[in-house]
Amino acid sequence: MYRAGIAGATGYTGIELVQLIQRHPQLEVAWVTSESSAGKLLSDVHAAPYDYPLISLEEGMKRAADVDVVFLCLPHAASIEPVRAFQATGVRVIDLSADFRLTDAKIYERWYNTPHTAPDLLDQFVYGLCEINRAQISGARLIANPGCYPTSVNLGLYPLAKAGWLSDQVIVDSKSGISGAGRQTKLLYSFAEANENFTPYNIGVRHRHIAEMEQVLNRVNGQHEHRFIFSPHLLPVNRGILSTIYLSVPAGVTEQMIRDLYTETYAGEPFIHLLPAGQIATLRHTSHTNRVAISITPADPTQPDGPDYIIVATLDNLVKGASGQAIQNFNIAVGLDETTGLL
Amino acid sequence: MYRAGIAGATGYTGIELVQLIQRHPQLEVAWVTSESSAGKLLSDVHAAPYDYPLISLEEGMKRAADVDVVFLCLPHAASIEPVRAFQATGVRVIDLSADFRLTDAKIYERWYNTPHTAPDLLDQFVYGLCEINRAQISGARLIANPGCYPTSVNLGLYPLAKAGWLSDQVIVDSKSGISGAGRQTKLLYSFAEANENFTPYNIGVRHRHIAEMEQVLNRVNGQHEHRFIFSPHLLPVNRGILSTIYLSVPAGVTEQMIRDLYTETYAGEPFIHLLPAGQIATLRHTSHTNRVAISITPADPTQPDGPDYIIVATLDNLVKGASGQAIQNFNIAVGLDETTGLL
Amino acid sequence: MYRAGIAGATGYTGIELVQLIQRHPQLEVAWVTSESSAGKLLSDVHAAPYDYPLISLEEGMKRAADVDVVFLCLPHAASIEPVRAFQATGVRVIDLSADFRLTDAKIYERWYNTPHTAPDLLDQFVYGLCEINRAQISGARLIANPGCYPTSVNLGLYPLAKAGWLSDQVIVDSKSGISGAGRQTKLLYSFAEANENFTPYNIGVRHRHIAEMEQVLNRVNGQHEHRFIFSPHLLPVNRGILSTIYLSVPAGVTEQMIRDLYTETYAGEPFIHLLPAGQIATLRHTSHTNRVAISITPADPTQPDGPDYIIVATLDNLVKGASGQAIQNFNIAVGLDETTGLL
């Protein structure tokens, strides 16, 4: 039985992780931290009967030796010091924040407009996009769990990028459920504002999540400079991301060649759900699961061999987009069956 | 053309009032205040093209002479000083807060656990429940606009109480859309908490809104001590209140007698929608309207003459439960057709 | 490894059952039937990657010997003949319809206005309310899975009824998510009708679900004639039931006595979540779980010893209200740990 520490369990990814660990036959919760609610029980802050005492992060650090793995569910920028502290103890760390996802400190600085404060740790991290980086994740001690939006785009486009068939310009129109914003109280995320509404935000080429798309898709087949126009929208549902992706392929690449490429690339993948021709991925295909659903649609069905295609990729932002992929990373890292606790 | 000042236009009742005034052929907006956003435009804080400059409440007070009526859409307890200031200028005031609804300072103190700080103003106010107090509202200069929950219960039960047929104990199970909580950012009201959820709160006999039920229903037919068990619930919709009310009537009172009583009591009322036998009121009957829908259902259809009945009353909390009734009060007070601008 | 046949997998309880069985370490799907979609794959009718071929019910009956248990997820009244066919083969049957829940054919006839067509089978069935009837369920071959509304009411009131503290009249104001109506296409259940709406239906003393409340609560402590006024409402969420229950207790029964009673009655129950004083059960406490959450609130907090109380009980209608309890019944019947596959 492995034991887990969870730093930051009062947000949505934290409680999702606790629930997933309840189901996991070889992993159990050792301790749980919350800065805002230390001293209370987890059941005081979430509508669930988990009576774990909430301790401070500092106390969690003292108990690093009690656990095999620490999951960091902290706000962005708050993971850097805890990562340093935990990795010094040798415990395995899976960080769900954005702090260690970009492997190049210069790229981090370009997107975040500030130097990374722990560049020495950056290159010790493996980017935990399980289906792509499985080999590096195996045995890894420091894993950066990918972002929810980029996971949908990267798994949706990986086969095309790897084959060199992805167009220079890619338009990604993404829609995310509101838990993706975290458990916070901004007016924008209040029910009476978000319900019966639909809100684009940060649209264009400057959203930070594009950095993870470039990191994965621009490097998978030599160096390539795909340009991503990425438009996230706030969708009035609790969970789920759907990315509608517009691209074109080179002359001579047919729909069947693309379908075969995806089928081969993802053969045997337990969490990739490729939809047959004629079906389109929806949120329902993946909600409350660790799956990514991917559909391939020619823009013009009377000219099925292109060049324009619409890839739709969906996932549950709290599972495959966060805590589920974190468990998947844990399973791979320690050598368990990758699906353990995730079906 | 009458001119209105609106104090506190950045909440939901304020913007609803502005929208209703756009439609009103004899009322126009003169000025709009917002403490939190003074200096901005109304269109900066609401998704609507109303470019009214937001001024401070203090500035609004200076412009009292520019208007015929001031609508106060301020947080509870914040209306007392503005009311005093505006009434001193002689301008007509319609207060949408709870501050002046209870006409008896002792009763206020009992429910709010603090003395009322303007008891001298209390008895100058008319309680603006239009269908019941129309005569007093006509010509009134100080009007307290009723609460949303009590309006559903008071109009739902008024005929029975007046006839002396209402049982001593009444159970009111109410459900309200989330705009009823105001435009605020508490976690409880955030989308990801409230959506796909349903939350009872303050259930029992101590919710302050009961005071308005007692004030209306316990006095309408001599003095009577009806006891209200009132359970509000947070409903995942933007707008609307539905109150399911359980009561019994005296032996000998038949369903037909009750229907006749309601029909006569509300004959000619433009905003009361009595449903025929066999239909039950829903939110949809009243959403985005100034109506109250009322249905009467015998608990046991095989014993239609009682004694147990279920009255369901619904309204839109932002219209008949707030800004619409405020306009209706204005119309009555100045002698316009009561439905002006409200169809 | 046990093997399951599922009759009627194209509705919501059917697909929920398939998903739960995926997670169950000792149960697997052998075959799945659908009258409307036989010949297709399960993945053709649900947004999930379960490629089970859908066979006809007749074909399923021929394969009774392939399975250890058959779950019947058929429309009400459609289970009677399949039950007879399957029980003749000796296979264990767990019926999720209402057909065999009432153990007395006369009571069935009274509520359904038609004689039961298989009265001989009725008394071979165990009523599968796990927490109450665990002993009879153990080893049972014919189990009638309880209704969703009655499960919330029966588990919410069982301790009081057993102690003889439940008042003669009980008012149950229940709210259910729309999946409770099944996977059907009536206008009432269409999105544009049900969203931003809230709809009472069949309110009073004649809803058939009352029969299950009487069967459990009127017999648990000798014979008692509690009268249930039961008002279901359609709630705009996918899943979840919340019942707000109004009752009174005898003089001398204090809040602490009630709390102690519930704590003792449900000691060690893995799926009963008793909330501490001051908290009220919400849908969120139980959604996507097999739990029932129960809260106890004195109507008048200044008179905590009664006599009026409000019990709120919640559950997920597709899990504890249907497929989860069906798995729990299976686990108990065959002697597995009751929580297997349900955490």
Place this chain on the structure above:
Amino acid sequence: MYRAGIAGATGYTGIELVQLIQRHPQLEVAWVTSESSAGKLLSDVHAAPYDYPLISLEEGMKRAADVDVVFLCLPHAASIEPVRAFQATGVRVIDLSADFRLTDAKIYERWYNTPHTAPDLLDQFVYGLCEINRAQISGARLIANPGCYPTSVNLGLYPLAKAGWLSDQVIVDSKSGISGAGRQTKLLYSFAEANENFTPYNIGVRHRHIAEMEQVLNRVNGQHEHRFIFSPHLLPVNRGILSTIYLSVPAGVTEQMIRDLYTETYAGEPFIHLLPAGQIATLRHTSHTNRVAISITPADPTQPDGPDYIIVATLDNLVKGASGQAIQNFNIAVGLDETTGLL
């Protein structure tokens, strides 16, 4: 006072029209038809107190002389014969179906795969896109009310197309509330399927609504062959369309030039809400109004002069996308102030 006949009042556009007419000071309902519910009252089929008797369409035709205008809210393809019958009487007809929107019978045949059965009537119709075709609408007796999706796209792109600045390829990612599908009972539109879901459908270049985009935008500046990739998605809200439109402009066209173009083109338009730089249109900007909100965002804010832009356009599909624009067309046709009854 003008009098209106409404053919087909049991759908969403029909009831919206009735509600809008209640508010209109110079238009009243004369008769209302419903094939499915003839003989009932309108209040029997909608949760609203409008006790208009529902008559058959045939009966409505007999009463053509009683009205000044007939609004046809019939299913697509069902308008052709009624249009012929009504126009023969000389009554003004505003058709909300798709039957007479395409002015060229050959283009109709190309998109609908069937010849138009009343080509002689086609060119008597004016396409009622008010802001663009105001001159032709004035005095018109046969008006085809535009589709909801195309209205958002056409008004969102009209200035660019007219200026000749619109790129050859335009990607339109549209999202529509579920009332856009009409009042029907398909499983896809049921609450438990559509809620917490998001569903792309008919994505690509073959959706029929593209024909209206081509008709308007390809002809506004000579003939141009813009190619529209149009992806509609089903959004879990009742009302509202948001179209996120990706395009590029010629070198030398700056953001300021585009803003000036839109400001000039739409100067004085009462129902066009141009958002200032930095704001993006949302559903909330237009819900329950007759407005279209339009925002202009450079894809790369560090290169504000292009060439890539994202135009977001929103409207309420039942108001500006259907019944509101129908009233606007009526107002223009008979020479009333265009905003009458629409504020």
